[in-house]
Amino acid sequence: xxxxxxxxxxxxxxxxxxxxxxxxxxxxxxxxxxxxxxxxxxxxxxxxxxxxxxxxxxxxxxxxxxxxxxxxxxxxxxxxxxxxxxxxxxxxxxxxxxxxxxxxxxxxxxxxxxxxxxxxxxxxxxxxxxxxxxxxxxxxxxxxxxxxxxxxxxxxxxxxxxxxxxxxxxxxxxxxxxxxxxxxxxxxxxxxxxxxxxxxxxxxxxxxxxxxxxxxxxxxxxxxxxxxxxxxxxxxxxxxxxxxxxxxxxxxxxxxxxxxxxxxxxxxxxxxxxxxxxxxxxxxxxxxxxxxxxxx
Amino acid sequence: xxxxxxxxxxxxxxxxxxxxxxxxxxxxxxxxxxxxxxxxxxxxxxxxxxxxxxxxxxxxxxxxxxxxxxxxxxxxxxxxxxxxxxxxxxxxxxxxxxxxxxxxxxxxxxxxxxxxxxxxxxxxxxxxxxxxxxxxxxxxxxxxxxxxxxxxxxxxxxxxxxxxxxxxxxxxxxxxxxxxxxxxxxxxxxxxxxxxxxxxxxxxxxxxxxxxxxxxxxxxxxxxxxxxxxxxxxxxxxxxxxxxxxxxxxxxxxxxxxxxxxxxxxxxxxxxxxxxxxxxxxxxxxxxxxxxxxxxxxxxxxxxxxxxxxxxxxxxxxxxxxxxxxxxxxxxxxxxxxxxxxxxxxxxxxxxxxxxxxxxxx
Amino acid sequence: xxxxxxxxxxxxxxxxxxxxxxxxxxxxxxxxxxxxxxxxxxxxxxxxxxxxxxxxxxxxxxxxxxxxxxxxxxxxxxxxxxxxxxxxxxxxxxxxxxxxxxxxxxxxxxxxxxxxxxxxxxxxxxxxxxxxxxxxxxxxxxxxxxxxxxxxxxxxxxxxxxxxxxxxxxxxxxxxxxxxxxxxxxxxxxxxxxxxxxxxxxxxxxxxxxxxxxxxxxxxxxxxxxxxxxxxxxxxxxxxxxxxxxxxxxxxxxxxxxxxxxxxxxxxxxxxxxx
Numbered sequence: 065x066x067x068x069x070x071x072x073x074x075x076x077x078x079x080x081x082x083x084x085x086x087x088x089x090x091x092x093x094x095x096x097x098x099x100x101x102x103x104x105x106x107x108x109x110x111x112x113x114x115x116x117x118x119x120x121x122x123x124x125x126x127x128x129x130x131x132x133x134x135x136x137x138x139x140x141x142x143x144x145x146x147x148x149x150x151x152x153x154x155x156x157x158x159x160x161x162x163x164x165x166x167x168x169x170x171x172x173x174x175x176x177x178x179x180x181x182x183x184x185x186x187x188x189x190x191x192x193x194x195x196x197x198x199x200x201x202x203x204x205x206x207x208x209x210x211x212x213x214x215x216x217x218x219x220x221x222x223x224x225x226x227x228x229x230x231x232x233x234x235x236x237x238x239x240x241x242x243x244x245x246x247x248x249x250x251x252x253x254x255x256x257x258x259x260x261x262x263x264x265x266x267x268x269x270x271x272x273x274x275x276x277x278x279x280x281x282x283x284x285x286x287x288x289x290x291x292x293x294x295x296x297x298x299x300x301x302x303x304x305x306x307x308x309x310x311x312x313x314x315x316x317x318x319x320x321x322x323x324x325x326x327x328x329x330x331x332x333x334x335x336x337x338x339x340x341x342x343x344x345x346x347x348x349x350x351x352x353x354x355x356x357x358x359x360x
Numbered sequence: 361x362x363x364x365x366x367x368x369x370x371x372x373x374x375x376x377x378x379x380x381x382x383x384x385x386x387x388x389x390x391x392x393x394x395x396x397x398x399x400x401x402x403x404x405x406x407x408x409x410x411x412x413x414x415x416x417x418x419x420x421x422x423x424x425x426x427x428x429x430x431x432x433x434x435x436x437x438x439x440x441x442x443x444x445x446x447x448x449x450x451x452x453x454x455x456x457x458x459x460x461x462x463x464x465x466x467x468x469x470x471x472x473x474x475x476x477x478x479x480x481x482x483x484x485x486x487x488x489x490x491x492x493x494x495x496x497x498x499x500x501x502x503x504x505x506x507x508x509x510x511x512x513x514x515x516x517x518x519x520x521x522x523x524x525x526x527x528x529x530x531x532x533x534x535x536x537x538x539x540x541x542x543x544x545x546x547x548x549x550x551x552x553x554x555x556x557x558x559x560x561x562x563x564x565x566x567x568x569x570x571x572x573x574x575x576x577x578x579x580x581x582x583x584x585x586x587x588x589x590x591x592x593x594x595x596x597x598x599x600x601x602x603x604x605x606x607x608x609x610x611x612x613x614x615x616x617x618x619x620x621x622x623x624x625x626x627x628x629x630x631x632x633x634x635x636x637x638x639x640x641x642x643x644x645x646x647x648x649x650x651x652x653x654x655x656x657x658x659x660x661x662x663x664x665x666x667x668x669x670x671x672x673x674x675x676x677x678x679x680x681x682x683x684x685x686x687x688x689x690x691x692x693x694x695x696x697x698x699x700x701x702x703x704x705x706x707x708x709x710x711x712x713x714x715x716x717x718x719x720x721x722x
Numbered sequence: 723x724x725x726x727x728x729x730x731x732x733x734x735x736x737x738x739x740x741x742x743x744x745x746x747x748x749x750x751x752x753x754x755x756x757x758x759x760x761x762x763x764x765x766x767x768x769x770x771x772x773x774x775x776x777x778x779x780x781x782x783x784x785x786x787x788x789x790x791x792x793x794x795x796x797x798x799x800x801x802x803x804x805x806x807x808x809x810x811x812x813x814x815x816x817x818x819x820x821x822x823x824x825x826x827x828x829x830x831x832x833x834x835x836x837x838x839x840x841x842x843x844x845x846x847x848x849x850x851x852x853x854x855x856x857x858x859x860x861x862x863x864x865x866x867x868x869x870x871x872x873x874x875x876x877x878x879x880x881x882x883x884x885x886x887x888x889x890x891x892x893x894x895x896x897x898x899x900x901x902x903x904x905x906x907x908x909x910x911x912x913x914x915x916x917x918x919x920x921x922x923x924x925x926x927x928x929x930x931x932x933x934x935x936x937x938x939x940x941x942x943x944x945x946x947x948x949x950x951x952x953x954x955x956x957x958x959x960x961x962x963x964x965x966x967x968x969x970x971x972x973x974x975x976x977x978x979x980x981x982x983x984x985x986x987x988x989x990x991x992x993x994x995x996x997x
Contacts, residue, residue, distance in 0.1 A: 200764045
């Protein structure tokens with residue numbers, strides 16, 4: 065009769081949405097993702113052989129910021145992420161505008177641009193390594209037909225990182241394009257019609273309607289490709305292995321190299337550095353992008 | 361078959377009290393309608409009976425069984441939802457048979473029951489379709505079919521007609537009434553529409569703010585509402601109210617008046633009332649009729665001529681707006697003065713707390 | 723009303739995308755048809771003679787038919803981890819979308835973290851060794867599940883939020899237990915997202931190189947991506963074989979693309995936009 069008796073009884077009835085549904089996923093995720101992530105915070109402070117770890121404080125991190133080739137990896141990572149995400153935004157947007165217009169062969173264009181997204185990164189990397197060969201590669205052979213002496217795409221230390229970034233854009237711009245297409249299609253036609261009645265030109269249409277209203281898509285493309293760029297490993301590994309020298313090393317390739325060399329503590333410190341780098345760059349970035357979004 | 365008994369049923373979400381102690385007896389085979397404005401707690405009460413909401417306090421008996429902590433499937437209830445909630449990926453046949461399948465009813469028995477339900481609801485031709493291919497009315501039938509196939513002792517309806525258009529609503533209402541007559545099961549029906557409540561119910565439960573305002577038969581609620589809320593909620597168009605002063609207290613009647621109403625002697629309970637008190641007078645629009653010597657005089661503001669009756673919006677001297685439904689076609693001009701007579705026996709007085717001063721029945 | 727300008731624009735677009743996006747694939751195919759001498763030139767020329775079958779045979783039988791093992795391994799990893807992903811992610815998405823508790827904020831944070839944070843590889847290896855899962859297919863499968871859960875959960879949660887709760891309640895009244903509600907009502911209704919999930923995650927896991935590189939050392943459990951990587955040095959002078967291999971591993975995504983183009987695009991954009 066009294067309310068006090070009810071809670072005890074209520075325990076017997078099961079929820080329709082049982083909490084244990086979280087359990088299998090939580091176990092797998094915690095053991096294989098969260099636990100190593102937390103463990104990395106400790107092991108990054110050690111000299112580590114997998115069998116025993118000696119605590120050495122911040123030595124690994126100090127080394128990271130002392131060795132020129134490690135610093136270069138850090139700088140390269142940021143350059144790579146900025147270049148790839150910037151190009152994906154610009155090219156993806158342009159392609160999406162083109163593909164949402166009354167252009168012919170839209171289906172063909174869309175498929176052709178998107179397909180590389182699904183192809184093995186390693187395969188793409190190896191193919192372009194061959195295509196980008198300074199003398200035997202098809203790209204420079206084709207340029208030679210026009211009398212242009214093509215650069216040493218992957219062998220020139222100043223160029224290698226950007227060459228890999230270009231291939232990354234080639235492979236990933238299709239995803240940026242479809243995200244933009246989804247964003248552009250969602251813009252109500254009324255805005256364009258209103259702008260047309262106001263006498264807007266096509267360029268003004270793009271600047272005052274398309275650009276601001278596709279900002280959510282831009283935010284998505286930037287966030288996705290920026291995180292992807294910071295974490296990139298496979299394409300770089302397939303094409304240059306960080307070379308020539310350390311010219312195209314990124315934090316992710318450094319992590320792998322240190323791991324191969326048996327410097328497990330240093331490798332793990334690299335992981336923590338990458339983690340912090342992503343947190344420091346991506347969190348403010350997404351906050352910035354989303355705040356802008358909120359204004360609309 | 362089973363009746364229900366609710367003893368001091370309460371529901372709170374955190375600190376918010378939604379149901380504040382409901383006591384209710386529902387007889388076996390009765391058709392009970394919970395009615396009230398939105399947010400009054402009627403759906404919550406129904407969902408507590410169904411077992412979809414936990415009961416915070418009090419006791420719920422279905423039949424003789426205490427059901428507070430019984431799973432919905434063991435309460436021998438079935439429910440028809442507002443949105444019908446048909447399973448989109450199953451055919452009508454499987455929708456109706458899902459409960460039986462879960463109860464591991466043998467296939468031949470199941471088939472027979474599904475077809476029987478389909479026959480009762482005249483939807484045999486729909487059995488192979490998916491809900492997406494049905495009209496609103498057909499979905500409604502399937503939802504009811506899903507309920508009757510389980511042969512529950514209590515049917516629960518949660519605003520089942522609110523998604524249908526007006527014409528279909530009247531038809532379906534009649535079918536539900538017929539279903540009740542045929543099956544003889546206990547039915548509890550939630551609606552915010554007092555017309556549905558009046559036409560379907562054996563017993564209406566009027567709820568407001570989580571409290572039962574009155575329980576009774578439709579006519580009882582219409583003729584003898586216990587408070588101003590029930591008087592205003594039941595009946596369409598709504599009852600007119602105006603403040604009046606007590607002029608005289610006679611045996612079993614009170615004479616009231618104001619600048620809107622010339623002295624009117626209304627049969628009422630007189631206990632605790634003294635001359636000079638302010639009361640509220642309630643008169644239903646249908647109980648007003650034009651009369652040159654009428655007690656109520658106002659200015660015609662809006663006239664709606666429907667042919668068989670005329671709905672007049674009048675403004676009383678105090679500025680209060682009243683509605684009168686007059687028989688036949690009345691050619692009235694806007695702005696003209698209109699005198700109306702009221703039958704005193706049908707007028708009701710309410711005290712300052714809103715409680716009706718009903719006369720003791722003869 | 724198609725103007726001359728837009729026709730020229732269209733033709734130019736087709737030509738440009740052909741050069742940029744199609745020619746590299748044609749190059750792969752042409753190389754796969756060539757013999758060793760001609761492929762060494764690495765130019766865009768018509769094959770002298772038909773050598774595809776020889777090349778295929780050569781690639782497949784290299785290192786004791788390793789390609790076959792690799793395809794089996796990759797398929798196993800993909801099929802099992804995608805199956806697990808679907809069930810686990812749908813369960814989480816279901817409860818997460820339906821039940822509001824004070825834990826929801828933390829869970830959503832962990833999901834976002836999983837999308838952003840790079841896995842800590844060496845500690846993971848150390849842990850897998852401790853669990854005796856390092857270098858095994860089981861370990862690889864669990865890793866793929868753990869790493870890809872957040873994306874699948876996001877896809878599912880967004881979709882489940884669109885399924886009316888009254889369906890769950892109707893099922894409960896019909897006598898369904900929580901598992902019945904999930905497996906008989908919710909999961910079947912999730913089919914469109916499930917297809918998206920299957921397609922997107924299969925492609926991702928099949929193409930994954932980094933994780934097998936770390937967690938599946940040795941030839942015995944190699945995946946197709948690892949095999950290609952390992953063959954690179956072996957085929958360094960035999961470009962015909964290298965490109966035959968590349969073509970071979972491009973075929974599965976091509977098939978998926980041809981059949982599920984729409985779902986892939988829908989899934990990738992939906993997941994991206996909501997994430």
